[in-house]
Amino acid sequence: MSDVPVSPTSPSSGAAQPSPMDRQAVRLVGRIFAPLLGAVAIFGLHMILLGRAFTWLFRRPFRLRLYLEQMEFIGVGSLPIIMLVGFFSGAVTALQAITALAMFDQQRWVGYGVGVSLARELAPVFTALMITARAGSAMATELGSMRITEQIDALATFAVNPVHYLVTPRLVASILMLPVMTMVFNVVGLLGAYIISILVYQIDFGQVLELFRHWVDPLDYVQGLIKAVIFGIAMALAACYQGFNVRGGAKEVGRATTAAVVSSSVSVLVLDYFLIEIMNVIWPSHGM
Amino acid sequence: MTNGGPKRDLRWQIQIRGLHKSFGAQQVLRGIDLDIERGKTNIVIGGSGQGKSVLMKHLMGLLQPDSGHIYVDGEDIVGLDEVAIAKVQRKFGMVFQYAALFDSLNVVENIAFPLTERYRLPKGEILDRVRDLLRRLDLDNVPGVEEKFPGELSGGMRKRVGLARALVDRPQILLYDEPTTGLDPIATKNVDEMIRRTADDFGVTSVVISHDMASTFRIADRIAMLYDGKIVACGTPAELLAAPDPRLREFVEPSGAVKFGVPS
Numbered sequence: 330m331s332d333v334p335v336s337p338t339s340p341s342s343g344a345a346q347p348s349p350m351d352r353q354a355v356r357l358v359g360r361i362f363a364p365l366l367g368a369v370a371i372f373g374l375h376m377i378l379l380g381r382a383f384t385w386l387f388r389r390p391f392r393l394r395l396y397l398e399q400m401e402f403i404g405v406g407s408l409p410i411i412m413l414v415g416f417f418s419g420a421v422t423a424l425q426a427i428t429a430l431a432m433f434d435q436q437r438w439v440g441y442g443v444g445v446s447l448a449r450e451l452a453p454v455f456t457a458l459m460i461t462a463r464a465g466s467a468m469a470t471e472l473g474s475m476r477i478t479e480q481i482d483a484l485a486t487f488a489v490n491p492v493h494y495l496v497t498p499r500l501v502a503s504i505l506m507l508p509v510m511t512m513v514f515n516v517v518g519l520l521g522a523y524i525i526s527i528l529v530y531q532i533d534f535g536q537v538l539e540l541f542r543h544w545v546d547p548l549d550y551v552q553g554l555i556k557a558v559i560f561g562i563a564m565a566l567a568a569c570y571q572g573f574n575v576r577g578g579a580k581e582v583g584r585a586t587t588a589a590v591v592s593s594s595v596s597v598l599v600l601d602y603f604l605i606e607i608m609n610v611i612w613p614s615h616g617m
Numbered sequence: 618m619t620n621g622g623p624k625r626d627l628r629w630q631i632q633i634r635g636l637h638k639s640f641g642a643q644q645v646l647r648g649i650d651l652d653i654e655r656g657k658t659n660i661v662i663g664g665s666g667q668g669k670s671v672l673m674k675h676l677m678g679l680l681q682p683d684s685g686h687i688y689v690d691g692e693d694i695v696g697l698d699e700v701a702i703a704k705v706q707r708k709f710g711m712v713f714q715y716a717a718l719f720d721s722l723n724v725v726e727n728i729a730f731p732l733t734e735r736y737r738l739p740k741g742e743i744l745d746r747v748r749d750l751l752r753r754l755d756l757d758n759v760p761g762v763e764e765k766f767p768g769e770l771s772g773g774m775r776k777r778v779g780l781a782r783a784l785v786d787r788p789q790i791l792l793y794d795e796p797t798t799g800l801d802p803i804a805t806k807n808v809d810e811m812i813r814r815t816a817d818d819f820g821v822t823s824v825v826i827s828h829d830m831a832s833t834f835r836i837a838d839r840i841a842m843l844y845d846g847k848i849v850a851c852g853t854p855a856e857l858l859a860a861p862d863p864r865l866r867e868f869v870e871p872s873g874a875v876k877f878g879v880p881s
Contacts, residue, residue: 390734471720479717485679486711487731488703 375566378492378573382500385493395494399502403464404509410459411510412517418451419443419518423525427532436532440541443522448549452514454601456507457560461593465568468499469589472572473582481573496573500565507561508554515550552608559604560597567593626691630655630790630822631676636685638671645671647846649685653790653839658816658823660833663843664868669826672843673792676824677709678702689790707735710783710821711792716775718767724756724778725763731786750781753818754811773804780811784819791815793825797832805829809836830868842868 347355426442472495475481481491526532571589575581626632631653638646645668653659663669674680675687678694686693694705710731718727728747732738751757754777759765767775776796783791793812797805809832816823827833833840834854841851842865850862857865 475720478715478720479713480719482679483711483713483717483719486677486706486709487734488706489734 375570378496378570379500379562379566381492382496382569385490385497386501388493392494392498395498396501399498400506402467403460403499403502404506407460407463407506407510408513410463411456411514414455414459415452415514415517416521418455418514419447419521420525421521422446422451422518423522427526427530436526436530437536438540439522439526439532440537441544443526444519444541444545445549447515447518448545448553450553450601452511452518453507453553453556453560454597456511456514456557457564457597458594460503460507460510460561461564461568461590461597464503465564465593466586466590468565468568469572469586470582472569473575473585474579476573476575477578477582491573496565496569499569500562503561503565504558505561507557507564511553511557512550515553548612552612555608556601556604559600563596563600564593567596628654630690631824632688633675634686634688636672636675636687637683638668638675638680639683645846646675646682646685649843649846649848651841651848651851653822653824655822656816656820657838658812658825658836659839659841660825660827660837661841661843662827662830662833662868664828667843668846669843670794673711673794673824673826676790676792677706677711707786708789709792710786710788710790712776712780712783712794712796714795714798716767716779718770718775718778718782720767722766723763724751724765724767724770727767727778728781728785730782735786746785747781750784754781756781772800773807776808777811780815784815784821787819788821790822790824791819793823793827795827795829796825797827797829805832808832812836844868 422443423439426439427436430436430438430442472481475495481495484491484494526537527534568589571585571592575585629652631651633649633651633653636646636649637644649672651661661669661672671680675682676689678697682695686695688694689705689708692705694702697705719730722730725744725747726733728750729743732743732746747763748757751762756762756774756777759774762774767778770778796808796812800808812823812825813836815821825833825836837854839852840854840857841848842857842862843849844864850857850865
């Protein structure tokens with residue numbers, strides 16, 4: 330421990346020898362920063378994987394079939410769950426909005442309230458979370474079991490790059506399909522809101538529609554879709570990274586799947602906050 | 618053994634010289650010198666963690682050594698670029714321990730994989746080559762085998778489909794990674810027979826890594842023993858039996874499969 334620098338303000342008695350208190354302080358700092366360092370390293374490895382996946386995107390062969398299969402799985406396969414969640418999200422948001430607006434007798438604003446909430450927040454975030462749970466977990470499990478049964482090594486023996494063959498299609502399919510599914514969520518959510526507001530609560534459709542059209546901006550949808558693209562990258566990257574790096578047996582595959590779902594869900598919510606801040610800078614007049 | 622860059626040699630298909638490889642602080646290969654004889658069954662034996670798999674991955678160019686040379690048909694494959702390595706890899710077929718078939722592809726797609734990835738061949742020709750292999754490996758008597766997925770096959774069938782996939786691009790060299798691990802004695806004998814028959818029927822050079830002594834002495838034309846990252850014994854089975862290295866003796870005798878001494 331002689332190379333540990335002694336802090337100038339430390340109350341150490343000897344000039345060269347760190348006091349036990351200093352050592353303890355150094356150890357404490359180490360213990361605090363070690364996980365942070367680990368997190369930075371893992372973030373870096375994710376970025377390297379992202380970079381490699383993108384460079385392979387432009388190299389032959391293109392294997393369109395793999396992209397379409399993944400788009401089918403992430404998109405079409407998630408359609409029922411997205412529609413179900415979207416419908417009830419829209420309906421519940423409308424219900425709560427009507428309750429609140431009724432205090433001022435302003436229920437006609439419900440269309441605007443639901444529309445903007447869905448477009449900016451609910452649709453991209455819920456879509457990303459639902460697709461993480463369904464497709465992200467499946468990706469991590471599939472790649473993990475391919476790793477432990479040597480299928481990924483087998484690809485390399487045929488001079489097929491595993492990132493090119495496995496990661497790039499999943500990443501591209503997520504980037505393309507998350508915005509599409511987000512729009513599906515928006516549409517079905519508005520349908521849910523329509524049923525609650527117009528059919529159940531008998532609010533005047535003309536007024537609701539007029540306020541919706543006047544106040545909900547296309548930019549709200551653009552912002553939501555930008556988020557969806559970034560959430561798609563985060564989800565696919567977390568799933569592929571975890572699946573690719575499985576070592577050992579079936580238990581490790583399970584652990585990787587859990588890690589993929591947790592890290593992807595957390596990063597969606599954390600990214601959401603930072604994206605809002607960034608978008609408020611880019612479109613200042615449009616901030617919430 | 619010759620030093621430097623050997624010319625294309627008729628007897629030796631692969632020549633390894635001074636191969637070193639470390640992972641971090643761990644030295645796995647410490648100067649391997651090994652010759653693989655053309656058209657013969659060459660077996661590398663060694664205990665777990667002695668670097669057998671690492672050595673195998675170097676042969677196919679999947680790992681790059683820290684130093685040393687690997688000559689395949691006289692061409693040094695160390696340090697080749699991606700395109701050149703891919704060309705060399707076409708000479709090889711690899712049979713994995715548990716077949717490593719792609720779960721998402723059916724039997725025909727699995728076997729055809731090397732062809733569809735490497736060339737643009739008409740579908741009919743690919744199917745002809747796949748069916749020819751199914752017939753030669755006795756896989757065609759199972760009804761509907763072509764459309765089956767790996768999950769629907771028995772262990773022995775998977776192994777044969779894995780072999781078919783390794784053979785479909787007509788490799789000159791077949792690598793087997795612990796082919797008899799985890800098999801019962803009868804299945805082991807079947808796999809031994811499969812390796813011998815493949816070597817005879819297809820005229821390939823076989824490189825097998827194994828720790829199964831009984832099986833090794835049954836099928837090997839040449840045996841090399843890997844110990845502590847080096848080849849400590851190498852020769853025909855008879856040569857090894859006549860003059861056993863103490864490390865070989867130590868490794869082999871507990872199994873009771875092989876008796877040392879002057880062969881009668």
